[in-house]
Amino acid sequence: MPDKRKADQAVVKRGTTAVDMRIYKAVVNAVMSHRLPPGTHLGEADFCELYQVSRTTVRKALQRLAHDHIIELRPNRGAVIASPTPQEARDIFAARRAIEREIVPLVIQNATPASIQQIRAAIAAEDAARRSGDRAGWIRLGGEFHLLLAQLAGNHVLQRFMQELVSRCSLIIALYETPGSTMCENDEHQDLATLIEQRKVKEATHLIEHHLQEIEERLRLADQDRKVNLAEALSGF
Incomplete structure (x- = not known):
């Protein structure tokens, strides 16, 4: 039994938990660096390609980001970086x-x-x-x-x-x-x-x-509208 617990712990360390946390941290860091501005669309397929993971793993990361109000999950549009009023x-x-x-x-x-x-x-x-x-x-x-x-x-x-x-x-x-x-x-x-x-x-x-x-x-109430390349914004994270 002790061997099984160690094996289970090893699976967790190299499993989806570690990967979806990496995606989560990458998005947060990109937001804090202003590389992902509000309104930016985050496509699940883009994350799958960038991190070589399943959509299930990506969705876990996106749910955590939505819980922390970093992104919004919008019907028919998917995930976008939140745009506070x-x-x-x-x-x-x-x-x-x-x-x-x-x-x-x-x-x-x-x-x-x-x-x-x-x-x-x-x-x-x-x-x-x-x-x-x-x-x-x-x-x-x-x-x-x-x-x-x-x-x-x-x-x-x-x-x-x-x-x-x-x-x-x-x-x-x-x-x-x-x-x-x-x-x-x-x-x-x-x-x-x-x-x-x-x-x-x-x-x-x-x-x-x-x-x-x-x-x-020092803030001004004006919308920023610019297109962002997701791979470029997340590079280095």
């Missing part, structure tokens, strides 16, 4: 400000030299992407910085909420951003890290709220 955008940003106001004090409460080092390393990665001209990578790393804070807060419920909110905010920014704007200033992340290190709860909480408010205020 202006009111949904305002509601999502309001929710994110409320969540991050709770996260920052917890990060400070739990701060250690190791966690501060993680924060600084994340900012350094952002800065490297910015200086190299990798806008997609910079955008994705900016979102991951906020997810790191949620992780360091030590509250798994808040972390799950943030995972969804950051992905949905990336959709909103892709849909409504002003061309040429910088959506997540690296200097503000640097300033926030310094306040966390100095354990200045009030100032750090104010800064994160101001930071998110500024991002929202």
Whole structure:
């Protein structure tokens, strides 16, 4: 019997669970990098060809993405990247400000030299992407910085909420951003890290709220309409 359990575990590791999670993460990363903008159609056949998997595996990944509001499953059209309305955008940003106001004090409460080092390393990665001209990578790393804070807060419920909110905010920014704007200033992340290190709860909480408010205020309510090559958007993930 022990041998059978080991065999079953091995099947799970190399089976559809691992593959559909890979598809899920690829789509989320492409959304966070703005390589898959809202409204993009995701064809099951394209995923089958790209990942050499069955439609059953693809549908499992798409169901998970729909559950997390990254995509919408529409009758007669299939899966498309979600397109939040202006009111949904305002509601999502309001929710994110409320969540991050709770996260920052917890990060400070739990701060250690190791966690501060993680924060600084994340900012350094952002800065490297910015200086190299990798806008997609910079955008994705900016979102991951906020997810790191949620992780360091030590509250798994808040972390799950943030995972969804950051992905949905990336959709909103892709849909409504002003061309040429910088959506997540690296200097503000640097300033926030310094306040966390100095354990200045009030100032750090104010800064994160101001930071998110500024991002929202730089958005414009205009639809983006461009065609996307799925294989190109998912390359590298």
